[in-house]
Structure formats: C-alpha cells, structure tokens
Amino acid sequence: MDAMLTIEGLTATVDDKPVLKGIDLAVPAGEVHAIMGPNGSGKSTLGYVLAGREGYEVTGGRVTFRGQDLLAMEPEDRAAAGLFLAFQYPVELPGVGNANFLRQALNAIRRKRGEAELDAMQFLKLVRAKMKALGMTEEMLKRFVNVGFSGGEKKRNEILQMSVLEPAFCVLDETDSGLDIDALKIVADGVNALRSPERGMLVITHYQRLLTYIVPDRVHVLVGGRIVRSGGPELALELEEKGYGELQEAA
C-alpha cells in the first residue's frame, strides 16, 4: 500500500549550504512518525521544505503526498491538499483578528477543494466546539493572531488551527519547545485527539519528553541531514539515555 507521504532521496540547501543530504521516509495514513535529532541536523528544514517555504531550495529527490507531486505545488496548494505545519515559532499578525484569520484560512481551503464556505455563524459554532474540546477560552479568538500570546498560548493556537482545518497530514515542528509540563500535556492531548486512521503525522522534536505523551509508531533519527537510524518508540528512550553523540560520530 502506498504511504500517505513518501519522501525519496530528498536533498535541499539553505543559503547554498547543503542541509538535507538524501532523506528517505514513508509515513502511511494513521501513523505518527517522530523525527528526532540534535540541533542543526536539518529537522526544521525538513518541515519547511515539505511546506514549501521560500529560501529552502530543493536540489534533488521527490516527495509524493496523497499521490501528488508535493514539491511542484505552491505553499497554499499544499495546505489545501491537506498538509499542515505547526510552527516552532508561530508568527504574529498585528491587527488581524484570530477568528477572522482562521475563518479566512478555512474558507480558502474549502474553496480550493470545491466545498461551500462557512458563514460567520457556522464558523463560530465550529470553532467554539473545537475550543471547548481543547479546553481553550473564547477570549483567544478576539485577540490578534499570536500577538502578545505566551509561548504556551501560541502552541495551543497552532493546535486549534490544526483541529479546525482538519488536515490530512500534520507536521509538528518542535511543538514542545518552550512549554512547561502542563502546557505540554494540553498540547499533546490536542494532538492525540486528532490521531485517526485517516491522518498521518510527523512530529519533529529534540527531546524524548514529548514522545511520552504523543507515542509514535516509528522514530527516525536525523543527523547531519540524513536519517541514520529508524525504529519503534523504544528508540526515543534509548536516545534519551545515550544522547546523540554516538550517532553523530557515526554520521
């Protein structure tokens, strides 16, 4: 069976420096895969390349997402196709209301898919239900996108967007960074609630900590732009114990 996301021989540069040096990875629908690795190994770059960020130059390889050539698509088309990136550092949009932003995004995606747009009332009903499930207060909807949000609030806002947009595939880029343990649990609960047989996930993290709460099906270790080891969830624990040192030497 074809995986939902298949990455083959992917190489990419940032500022002309090679960062990804040949990634092969397949994530089937219904599975959560974790990418672990030390700083500078290319984890975030992989997320940005998948989402199509400018300045992240693909130099070789291919990525197939639900049967489509992902790398040929514009970022907004990748979003409409069902790819969602939860940002490590969610971006502030001054003056842009959080609810408005989310509705614009949802309707843009729905339009691209040929689905009917939601009016303000329908949207509000949807988003209220999602917020309740995530234990979030509605006050967050009235604020400007991520402006003045605490680290934890920003990450929860990402999870809210994810649960409203209902993407087929989620890439979570160091969603655990900057979170205390309580916030981490809330975010992990939100992510776990989105796990489903139809949805794939790629969880990028430096630490094993997050994977205690979001238990992955597979763990891949990224070092020096290559996946140097893959295994089950136990691999994360092993890394926590031994660190990346040995693997870095091997790479």
Added chain:
Amino acid sequence: MPAVAETIDTVRDVTEGSYKWGFETEVEQDIIPKGLDEDVIRLISAKKNEPEWLLEWRLKAFRAWQGMDEPRWAAVSHPPIDFQGLSYYAAPKQAKAPKSLDEVDPELLRTYEKLGIPLKEQERLAGVAVDAVFDSVSVATTFKDKLAEVGVIFCSFSEAVREHPELVRRYLGSVVPASDNFYAALNSAVFSDGSFVYIPRGVRCPMELSTYFRINARNTGQFERTLIIAEAGSYVSYLEGCTAPMRDENQLHAAVVELVALEEATIKYSTVQNWYPGDAEGRGGIYNFVTKRGACRGAKSKISWTQVETGSAITWKYPSCILQGEGSVGEFYSVAITNNRQQADTGTKMIHLGKDTRSTIVSKGISAGEGQNTYRGLVRIMPKADRARNFTQCDSLLIGDRCGAHTIPYIESRNPTAKVEHEATTSRIAEDQLFYCRQRGLSEEDAVGLIVNGFCREVLAELPMEFAVEAQKLLAISLEGSVG
C-alpha cells in the same frame, strides 16, 4: 468579518492589475478653450450666472495666484505643469439644467451606475444622499427633499450660490482664504462646482451625505469646492469618492474643502480617494493638490477627518483642524497607499488655539513597488491653548525593497501646560508572515490584503460601514502585483 472576505473576493475577481474605473463617457461636452486669464474667469462666472461679488472674489484670488509660486517643499517630483495648457471648464452639454433625475442625460446616469453609484436606485434604497459631480458641474443630487424636511441643505455649490447666497458669502473663504496657498488660490479663481452642506442648529443629519467626483474630459483640470457648515449642536457625516479615466497624460485636480463647526457641532468627513494613479511605469494619473481645512469655531465642537488615499499619481494634501473653540476636538485618521510610481506627501495640521483642545492623529502609510510615501504633519500649540493635548501615531509599512517611507512631524508648543505625544513605527510585511498565511491556505495576495487590513484597522474602523468595505477592496486592488 465579512468585509475582509469581500477584500479577498475582490482580489480574486481582478486578475490583472487594472483600474476598473478607467473608462470614458461619451457625452457632448461644453469645453472652453485652453488657457487662463481674467477673461476666462469672467467666462466661467458668466456661464454660472454668478453675482458680481463672487466674480470679484474670483478675480482677487486670480491676482493673488499670479504673484505666487508653486510650492516646492513637498517630497514629490513632477515635470512642470503648464497652467496655460489646460481648459478650466468642461461640462456635459444639456439643453437646460435638469430639474429632476428624469431629465439627466441617461449616459451620465449610466456612468455613475458603472461606478457603483446608481443615482436613481440610490434614491430609493440606500440611506446615503449623493451629489454627483461630473467634470466641472454637479449633475444630480439625491434625497434633497427628504433632507429639506429637517432643514438640511445639500446641493451643488452653484445652486447654493443662487439659492443661499448669504450663507455662501458669509463662509466662503473663511477657513481657507482665497490667497491661502498656490493651489487654493487657483481653485478660488476658477472653481466650477462642488457640494454645499448646511446643517441647522441642533439637527442630526438623518443620513450620510456623499459627493462623488468624476473627471471625464481630457486636458481639463478639476477644481471643485466643498463648503460644510454645521450650526450649534448639529451633526453630519459626509463622504467623498472620486475616480477618473485612464489616460497617458497627467491631469490636475485642485480642490478646496472648508468645514465650519459651531458650538458642540460635529463634522465627520471621510474620503475614499481613488483617482487614476497612472500605470506601472508612472505614465498618466491625477495630480491631486488639495487644500482641506476645518475650523472648530465653537466650544466643544469636533471635526474628524478620515481619508483612504489609494489613487492619484501625486497626492499633496493636509486636511487640517483649527481648534479655536474651548475644548474642541480635531481628529485625523489616514491610510495612504503608494504603489508602482505613485508619490504621496500627506498629513495634517492641528492648530490649537483654545483651552483644553485635543487632537488625535493616526497615520498609516503603505509603500509598495517604487512608491514614495511621506507623512508631513504639524502640531502647533498657541500660547492661550492651556492644557492642549495631542497624540500622534505614524506607522509605515513597506512592501518590497524599492519603495520609501518618510515621516516629517513638526511640533511647535508655545504653552508649557500642553502635552504632545508622538509615536512612529516602520515595519515590513515579513516573509515569515506571508509564509505563515500561505501555509494556512491563503494565497499570497489574500495574505497581503489581510496583513494590510490589519495594519490599517484603526483607521478603517473610523469609516462609515458601507465605505469601510469599499476601502478594504481598494486597498487590496491598489496593492495588486506588489508581491512576488
């Protein structure tokens, strides 16, 4: 907010960066020959059957103008204007002045319909009264009878001269003197028409008043005058809109607006300026050299200017408030966009004369392409203006790396009890903001529209609802092609 959805719809509708108001209307025109001298002024005055005092007033202004130089201090550049190469009067030919809308040339009505100002329909449906000015003359004013019931006078300037000469004579030039500056003097000499508003004591004007200016004729300038008088305790909200055909040559628009607010009166004056901005290479477009000033004569009176400036090749405009009455309030909310080769030098003057006067300035400048955007503002606190207060906020947003934003605030305080605050920021639409929006499914243009609307939020919130939607659409259209 449905308004932002509108913006997005508009961007989607318009696939090429086109100025959709750029069409020309085929009507028979009465145009006087090019050139400007005293005979031309006499001719304009005669065409309008003006009283002698008004002709004299024009001639005095003309003589003053002849001795004046074009202002050179603004941060704009353009080839010299040949003031003898223009025609100073153009009007659609009509057998006689139309008494009602039924007598107006259907071609003109169609023009306003195309511009989204259906004069006939408007009369029946919307709660907005419109004065439609086509080149040099007012072609129609709607809702006049209904307004007359509460004593509000809303008519063309020419009609006001005929029907209410005592009011015109008393207030004309009382805020912007005929010799105030080069363009105001020129306007005073040759102005052709415009709108006149009078709100009697204690009356809250029951609907929005609006003037829609349209330049159509070639090689003409448009010189209209607006005079609004709000008697004690009255309130009026007034809006002007403007468009022009696309032409390769530049056209001159030099208007004068005078506002008078008496005791506890409020005038809210909103502008959505959408003159043809010229093409991407900077060919054509309107030179918009406008003098707007309001006098808060009475205690606790208030004048609030809101402007959304998206059009014109060059904008030179400083809507100002003279805060004379004790406790009077002046406000200036502005969004100015310059894209491609557009230049804008705009801002305000707040002159504090009376005690406890307050002013607020919020200016949002957006530069894209090779656009140059200058905020130029003066806050002057005179010696008797005890406890005067001003707050100024100037924010600039840059899109791309070939445009410019400049902020030139002048602050003169001659009263130690005054408090003046100034804040300024300059920012760029960051790549990460665009990417964030696109990752959530928004197109690049929608993302820019969203970010720009967010940036202008405080100003757009000041516009009457119907026009806020229009303004948001314009912002998006004006910035088309500015990214990517």
